[in-house]
Amino acid sequence: MAVDRSDIAKLATLARIQISDEAADEAAKSISDVLALVDQLQAVNTDGVLPMAHPLDAVQRLRADVVTEPNQREAFQAIAPATQDGLYLVPQVIE
């Protein structure tokens, strides 16, 4: 399936990525090429085939509900772009 500039704009918004007007045409073309490639999937009959999410069909392991990780807030916030009083800073969201 081919996508056009308006599809790209919608996808870019969903993915929180800016695509400039100049880049939108190129993106629409290259992404349409990729979708043309993957459209080959539509030709194959997959009736009754279960989707495969994990090569070994493994399921989530369970563990005891106990604390295993220490609090490392300072170590993790040391690499944050902006923090204050142990909190991450972002532009004001609520007036």
Place this chain on the structure above:
Amino acid sequence: MHQFTIAELVKGLRNKDFSSTEVTQHYLDRIARLDKTYNSFITVTADIALQQAAAADARLAAGNAPALCGVPIAHKDIFCTTGVRTSCASKMLDKFIAPYNATIVENYLNSGVVMLGKTNMDEFAMGSSNETSWYGPVKNPWAIDCVPGGSSGGSAAAVAAHLAPAATASDTGGSIRQPAALCGLTGIKPTYGRVSRWGMIAFASSLDQAGILSRTAEDAAILLNDMASFDAKDSTCVEREVPDYTADLNKSLKGLRIGVPKEYFGEGLNPNTAQLVEDAIKVYESLGATIHSVSLPHTHLAVPAYYVIAPAECSANLSRFDGVRYGHRCENPKDLNDLYMRSRSEGFGAEVKRRILVGAYALSAGYYDAYYSKAQKVRRLIKQDFVDAFESVDVILGPTSPSPAFQFGSKTKDPVAMYLEDIYTIATNLAGLPGLSIPCGLVDNKPVGLQLIGNFFAEGQLLNAAHQFQQATNFHQQSAPGIE
């Protein structure tokens, strides 16, 4: 000293022929002198390496050191390393200092392995030529105007240029095996779940697997022994004992049943590459293996299925890069949405953005069933092809890549042409099977890789088959021209 294999380094360190400090300094000197040409390292950790080497020498002197103690290697810059920049070759993580070690990094630390530095790669491991790195492309030591392959191109070029005796790498659709092929190395991608993914920056979580680039199969076996482990911190890691991968290296191949899939020799395969693979089959026959034609009928659907599943998982995984907790943040965001939008747009390169958008498309309302769910069903058909083939053969053999290393820029304009570079490697990731590539000759003075695919957890058998080939041939001993 840089001619030594890992096996020889292990022996020499134990015999006190040289110290870890001497070996490490030798490699650091080579990197400083030669890597301007190749750009294979993003970060060289000279101080850490020499500290680790001194500690290793002390352990060796004390006489109770683990096998790999004192051996220097390089880590792909996808593995988190405490206190050291872990960039994933992205502007997004250019200033990211990892707060913890990846499990495989920790495993090697415990073994006394020395880290020389962090190697270049395609941004977030998305690429087959190492041209998407924010730190610039890596040159192939065999042909300086050609790509080293990707995404583990830096690890491959570093080992091929003898700037490291081996390197860690990761493989989501061929990112270990294809660079191994293009740089004349041995590269193994283990079974999905064999090696912990904890601390390995995620691209496509159901496909990503860490592995090794080395000069010989024996070296890969030695290194895999310490890389593989069960890790409760990775929920997809398999709880299964790690065998000694060196134990069966010298086993005879008499009676080994090798399957050759006809789908791997179709249109698009360079005829000279095909000839070298045919020659390799004759070598295996002479070693006592029997050759059987097999069919993997859904092979042509592997690349299409992959380019739904991998981008879908990538778009989900990379949503964590939001400019809030770590990574690149734009200047003076006017609101939260602007912070997300500009941080991500400035931090990600073109190929990463393309895959995020394709993934967002495949997962978006109205397209989920037609793309993502459909691709997951086709993925099961692809896996079933292998399960059926392994009913009658032990190992599957074919080319690793359709042709030898290509020139810079020759595929960057056409993403689909670049994606087809992984046509023979991708199905293995979709199925979760182990695969490796070993050198099998030269075309136009550039290396060609032979791919061996094994059954689940049959890494030992693959390494045995690769080692026996390397006992009978000398392709793996050839070095790039000018590499002394």
